[in-house]
Amino acid sequence: MNFDYSEKTLDLLEKLKAFMDEHVYPNEHEYHDLVANNPNIWQTPSMMEALKTKAKAAGLWNLFLPKEYLPLGAGLSNLEYAPLCEEMGKVLFSGEIFNCSAPDTGNMEVLSKYGSEAQKQEWLMPLLEGKIRSGFAMTEPEVASSDATNIETSIEKDGDEYVINGRKWYTSGAMNTNCKILIVMGKTDPRAARHEQQSQILVPLDTKGVNVVRAMSAMGYLDEPIGHAEVVFDNVRVPASNLILGEGRGFEIAQGRLGPGRIHHCMRLIGCAQRALDMACERVDQRVAFGQPLAKQQSVRESIAKMYCKIEQARLLTLKAADHMDKYGNKVAKNIIAAIKIVAPKMACEVIDEAIQLHGAAGTSQDTILSATLAYARTIRLADGPDQVHMMQLGRNLIQAKAS
Amino acid sequence: MNFDYSEKTLDLLEKLKAFMDEHVYPNEHEYHDLVANNPNIWQTPSMMEALKTKAKAAGLWNLFLPKEYLPLGAGLSNLEYAPLCEEMGKVLFSGEIFNCSAPDTGNMEVLSKYGSEAQKQEWLMPLLEGKIRSGFAMTEPEVASSDATNIETSIEKDGDEYVINGRKWYTSGAMNTNCKILIVMGKTDPRAARHEQQSQILVPLDTKGVNVVRAMSAMGYLDEPIGHAEVVFDNVRVPASNLILGEGRGFEIAQGRLGPGRIHHCMRLIGCAQRALDMACERVDQRVAFGQPLAKQQSVRESIAKMYCKIEQARLLTLKAADHMDKYGNKVAKNIIAAIKIVAPKMACEVIDEAIQLHGAAGTSQDTILSATLAYARTIRLADGPDQVHMMQLGRNLIQAKAS
Amino acid sequence: MNFDYSEKTLDLLEKLKAFMDEHVYPNEHEYHDLVANNPNIWQTPSMMEALKTKAKAAGLWNLFLPKEYLPLGAGLSNLEYAPLCEEMGKVLFSGEIFNCSAPDTGNMEVLSKYGSEAQKQEWLMPLLEGKIRSGFAMTEPEVASSDATNIETSIEKDGDEYVINGRKWYTSGAMNTNCKILIVMGKTDPRAARHEQQSQILVPLDTKGVNVVRAMSAMGYLDEPIGHAEVVFDNVRVPASNLILGEGRGFEIAQGRLGPGRIHHCMRLIGCAQRALDMACERVDQRVAFGQPLAKQQSVRESIAKMYCKIEQARLLTLKAADHMDKYGNKVAKNIIAAIKIVAPKMACEVIDEAIQLHGAAGTSQDTILSATLAYARTIRLADGPDQVHMMQLGRNLIQAKAS
Amino acid sequence: MNFDYSEKTLDLLEKLKAFMDEHVYPNEHEYHDLVANNPNIWQTPSMMEALKTKAKAAGLWNLFLPKEYLPLGAGLSNLEYAPLCEEMGKVLFSGEIFNCSAPDTGNMEVLSKYGSEAQKQEWLMPLLEGKIRSGFAMTEPEVASSDATNIETSIEKDGDEYVINGRKWYTSGAMNTNCKILIVMGKTDPRAARHEQQSQILVPLDTKGVNVVRAMSAMGYLDEPIGHAEVVFDNVRVPASNLILGEGRGFEIAQGRLGPGRIHHCMRLIGCAQRALDMACERVDQRVAFGQPLAKQQSVRESIAKMYCKIEQARLLTLKAADHMDKYGNKVAKNIIAAIKIVAPKMACEVIDEAIQLHGAAGTSQDTILSATLAYARTIRLADGPDQVHMMQLGRNLIQAKAS
Numbered sequence A, B, C, D: 001m002n003f004d005y006s007e008k009t010l011d012l013l014e015k016l017k018a019f020m021d022e023h024v025y026p027n028e029h030e031y032h033d034l035v036a037n038n039p040n041i042w043q044t045p046s047m048m049e050a051l052k053t054k055a056k057a058a059g060l061w062n063l064f065l066p067k068e069y070l071p072l073g074a075g076l077s078n079l080e081y082a083p084l085c086e087e088m089g090k091v092l093f094s095g096e097i098f099n100c101s102a103p104d105t106g107n108m109e110v111l112s113k114y115g116s117e118a119q120k121q122e123w124l125m126p127l128l129e130g131k132i133r134s135g136f137a138m139t140e141p142e143v144a145s146s147d148a149t150n151i152e153t154s155i156e157k158d159g160d161e162y163v164i165n166g167r168k169w170y171t172s173g174a175m176n177t178n179c180k181i182l183i184v185m186g187k188t189d190p191r192a193a194r195h196e197q198q199s200q201i202l203v204p205l206d207t208k209g210v211n212v213v214r215a216m217s218a219m220g221y222l223d224e225p226i227g228h229a230e231v232v233f234d235n236v237r238v239p240a241s242n243l244i245l246g247e248g249r250g251f252e253i254a255q256g257r258l259g260p261g262r263i264h265h266c267m268r269l270i271g272c273a274q275r276a277l278d279m280a281c282e283r284v285d286q287r288v289a290f291g292q293p294l295a296k297q298q299s300v301r302e303s304i305a306k307m308y309c310k311i312e313q314a315r316l317l318t319l320k321a322a323d324h325m326d327k328y329g330n331k332v333a334k335n336i337i338a339a340i341k342i343v344a345p346k347m348a349c350e351v352i353d354e355a356i357q358l359h360g361a362a363g364t365s366q367d368t369i370l371s372a373t374l375a376y377a378r379t380i381r382l383a384d385g386p387d388q389v390h391m392m393q394l395g396r397n398l399i400q401a402k403a404s
Helices: A007-037 A047-057 A078-089 A104-114 A117-128 A250-286 A298-332 A334-359 A370-380 A387-403 B007-037 B047-057 B078-089 B104-114 B117-128 B250-286 B298-332 B334-359 B370-380 B387-403 C007-037 C047-057 C078-089 C104-114 C117-128 C250-286 C298-332 C334-359 C370-380 C387-403 D007-037 D047-057 D078-089 D104-114 D117-128 D250-286 D298-332 D334-359 D370-380 D387-403
Strands: A133-137 A154-158 A161-172 A179-187 A198-204 A210-216 A228-239 B133-137 B154-158 B161-172 B179-187 B198-204 B210-216 B228-239 C133-137 C154-158 C161-172 C179-187 C198-204 C210-216 C228-239 D133-137 D154-158 D161-172 D179-187 D198-204 D210-216 D228-239
Touching: A007 A047, A007 A078, A078 A250, A078 A298, A104 A117, A104 A133, A104 A179, A104 A250, A117 A133, A117 A179, A161 A179, A161 A198, A179 A250, A198 A228, A198 A250, A250 A298, A250 A334, A250 A370, A250 D387, A298 A334, A298 C298, A298 D298, A298 D334, A298 D387, A334 A370, A334 A387, A334 D298, A387 D250, A387 D298, B007 B047, B007 B078, B078 B250, B078 B298, B104 B117, B104 B133, B104 B179, B104 B250, B117 B133, B117 B179, B161 B179, B161 B198, B179 B250, B198 B228, B198 B250, B250 B298, B250 B334, B250 B370, B250 C387, B298 B334, B298 C298, B298 C334, B298 C387, B298 D298, B334 B370, B334 B387, B334 C298, B387 C250, B387 C298, C007 C047, C007 C078, C078 C250, C078 C298, C104 C117, C104 C133, C104 C179, C104 C250, C117 C133, C117 C179, C161 C179, C161 C198, C179 C250, C198 C228, C198 C250, C250 C298, C250 C334, C250 C370, C298 C334, C334 C370, C334 C387, D007 D047, D007 D078, D078 D250, D078 D298, D104 D117, D104 D133, D104 D179, D104 D250, D117 D133, D117 D179, D161 D179, D161 D198, D179 D250, D198 D228, D198 D250, D250 D298, D250 D334, D250 D370, D298 D334, D334 D370, D334 D387
Parallel strands: A133 A179, A154 A179, B133 B179, B154 B179, C133 C179, C154 C179, D133 D179, D154 D179
Antiparallel strands: A133 A161, A154 A161, A161 A228, A179 A198, A210 A228, B133 B161, B154 B161, B161 B228, B179 B198, B210 B228, C133 C161, C154 C161, C161 C228, C179 C198, C210 C228, D133 D161, D154 D161, D161 D228, D179 D198, D210 D228
16 A cells, blocks of 8 residues: 555656646637537547647557556556546546547457457557547446346347347447447346356447437536437347457456446546635635635635545545555455445535535536536446445445454 | 415415326426427427416416415415425426516516516516516626625616616526516615615616627536526616616615525425435336345435435425515515525435436436436525525524524 | 414413423533432432422423323323423423323323223323333344344233243333333234234333343433333233233334324424524634634534524424324324434434534533433434334335335 | 555554454453442553553553654554554553553653653653553633633742642543643743743642542543543642743644644544444344344445445545654644544544444443444544634635645
């Protein structure tokens, strides 16, 4: 548990902060304006390409990819990546600039870890280069997907092809015009053992039968230009070689993906919360009501103090989880991963909500990032498993450990 | 404190529920679709006119207007109106069907109570008939409007006209194509005593110099087709007769408006929360995870039980506040009005948020009303004064009463 | 739902408040001193007898006993009794002065409702006259008594006697030297249907084999001179006629007892919370820190305001529960009774805890009643079923009602 | 921020745990029984001397004393001491066994740091050897001592003596028969600058005029045999050489004391909370209700999971605070010290309260340590400054840092 930043992290963090200050914060409003005024809101504004080129040149690229996959990425441990990911979390769209945005990061990890050579060549390489984007089709509208065994989409072998039928929603990324490939979770054998029924398969978005039905809203936000799609798979046929790892190994792949995925969201959310606190501190110092700056009100100071305490605690817990994942692997670290998934999104919701309250009407408006950030934090309390599932598992594990 | 429904209420409530069941719930999705697909999202879909005609015919019209203004409205007391308003709160846009939607209700009350005969003829009558809509321009972006003495918009006498300059935002209603008139709060005399500087004045929306700059977002929602506008008043000139009540009486008018306005929001929010609970009960009974319906999970039952307890308590507090307003007037009832304004929005936020969690992804989507309703509840924690202002006043009053 | 006080209540409340002001508050400290310095802390100080005589003379006696049992008690409905019970709640030991203290009230109700004539003559009469006190032996240390079917004490028929064996604890009242009789819940037939195994039986405390083992502490308080006893029943023999109502009807009796019992606790707790708020208001007005009275701090005002909101809501919910019990009976009112049992103790804990915080060290001391009152409120979150059991039942009922 | 345990800590922790397992846990009940049945409850049971001798022999002595004072203590940094202090926190009275109990630790630090050679010889040496105990007289009943400038006790020079007059309470330690010396905070010059009016002075408990008036209760507990005393100083005369450091330096001394003192309480509280969680895990695994162990209930698992998350976060925050104090000193670390003082006591209250709920009646009884531990945690929310004072300072500092 040495949380001091490594030299690598210190170096990258300095560069990243400088990059954010020079290229991202000054363009934040313009980016949102460009998206909003785009004839096609699902098209990423071209300024993004320019920023990506600059980020690559600055050595700020694929920071998320661990050292097993060097030289494809930066080769950082989870602990080393955490402060960088937090920093990117302060501007939600900035992840893409550094090729560190969900769900691509998870998809790239899956392909790096479990993909065949051919799959890597065709899909991992362009993803790592930031040439295309991707989606992950897991959640289904008809069943409680928090229990992944409920998933109903079928993946049936038919000769040297698989035929996919089902309905997915909240397939993040799939609305974007640059999204070319989906990883789809479904069942290859509904009669197999409970955790061996599922498989994951690559489905190019332009395959016949893949129908992007509509954009799903998440707490009032479409999250354009990336978005969350409802996708119907209607007798979709892909070559058998598109299957990842093998039949019945969908759960195994999901596990491998979820550890890092969960912690990346938590790191980002800490960045969100920290920025909300920073904004609140500035706001209350400027705003005057009833004859004095809000900053002089004891209740305001208490709010600010509580926000700090919450953030700082969640940050340390995230670092500990990252450290344990690095040292002991995702499986051994499962309790602390569950803990951070329970803590960070709720913390971010509370902190950002309080920042909104301190901002008054402006906090609810499009002029600050607060309400969009709150929407993100709120959805993460459900994404990758609702709080309740993680508490169920953590609680059960703790009781067993003590009782045994 | 007799909270039994009066015969009048019982009769209207039965009619109202039947109307909602027959005409509103079945058209809920269509209404939202029509708005979303309207070339001009600020135009109320024409189905609304048909519904309004039916509501008038059913005797469900201007239910909010108290008996002082009979026969213009239904002549109900606050206590009698509460259950009806709660019922309307279950479908946010339904208020307009019965000509009971904010900010028109507040504007109609102000004009009924304080308007000149000419003002009534010109603006109150068409509002009461549901022919036009209106806005209330109070909050300003540049100052903490929670302290109304901060307001900077100027209303200066110039001959037989007033000249208005300033910038308002979150002027609810002003985006709608049917909005014809604004009530604007500003300062006629910045050198007068603290609560006598302000006045309120009628400004037709088509007056030269009234610039609707943009639609403000509220927690991710534009709330089309009604909306919240940013409005710049640039040397806007209106006849002196447009001033309401007299110079320096803006605070007095605001007080008269705020009591009922606050409680109406609270009643609606109780309807929102009740519907969220009803939806959650149905959802958890249907959804299966980990081998059993969610309804069998002890934690789900605890959630449902807590939601019920919160709603029921806030409902009773609202009824008590309504009753005290009826019996003792808004001034004497100020503590209990403050209490309900503190309690109801927060309660609704918590209950709806929990319903979202129990719904999973669907709760965050456009397929349920939950996230839009949460956004409404959240903004009401700021509208008409943030929680903190009401707690400041209530706390101070309680201490003084005890200490004196 | 007419919560206005009846004339009977108004009259009694006026008398009660006058009595409290004249005889109780001025003697509060002395009472506690007498108890503390008594050679036998389980002996009620003799001042109590004088107070009881005065209360009887003032017509403030057996206020809890409903009209079915007139002229034995005051004949008040639950709704009429509520404000009186709240008032008594402000001084925890004051219930006994008016013969309205638990567990005697519950025992007297049980005997009034289900007792044989002989049982009434022998035990109910002296209880109603305040000559003796009684205990209720339900909870057992070895099993989770929240699920009453777990109870293991056996009540076996042997000729014309019953033989009782088992261990009870938190048998409130049984430490007091004036306690003469216990109502004991046990199993007469462990093979009967789940809710027909239990019976309730009268056991005089001086019966051979009844061993009062020790005084149980409740959150640090022994609650002398009444106390909570651990009692071992070692082959205790009582006449068969001591059985109440009949074999297998213990659950039925428990249900009859628990409705009023629960709501009386809630009423008292509202009195506790109200007094804590009143004390806090006075305290913050007097205490100076950092150059101004605490009352000027915005955070203090927010605390006070929140306390008021919580109390007022719980009070109204209690009144509604009382009203429903009066009108529809305890069975129909079960949801609202569950709700108030969930709400009131937790509310009281929160409010009193906040009052302690506002009092500083004094709030934790024996110089204020706050910490003793918090201990009482905290234990009531477990007594008569922990919160969780009531939430389980309420949640299940609500879901069923909605889903069916 | 390297939170890995040092070799020194690892070694001591192993020894400490073994000692606790062998000598403390098995004697826990006996210790409490001995205290309760002692004719004089303020006399430490003699078993303590035996345990202290064993602890000294095991090298587990004066673990709190930092390396500046080697070889008097173990020479551990705050970070190194934290896990040991946490471990001791699991049994509240165990601190004394290792000569690590408040308020002696604080008094020893003060004397080590600021005491004259004579003061050290007379008082520090016997304290370090565990031969006597001591008290710290700071809080006064008449003023809000959270604002230390309010303190009214006077320390007046009279020749070569100081004369002390005033009333203190919650002077922890002063009830114990082994308590020989008090450090008293008072004012030597009420006309000096605000933070230079105060001084600290050594007052032997047997000095004429020192009247221990009574034992104060803390949330229902007298905390015998140590206790919290109310002490009246009635023209108490001590030699001028008893003044510590110099006139007007009382605040400076208080600051030096409070940093470590606060964090020690927090470490102990984490131990308390961890033990409460461990106990709860065991309990819910054994207890059966409604047909299954409590451990199978989803709501129980959620409780357990939340407890873990809270503890783990507070622990990490405490370690960070300890680390910053070690590296940067108490002054630079003030924000994080404030944070941990805000977080840990509240966390412990919540966690222990939840453990009580999961234990049912047993949780409120003397048979578990839970309610006594909750009382300790609750009082620490007030001791060394109430939460509000720390939030005031932390909030202000954060706003200033951001705004400047």
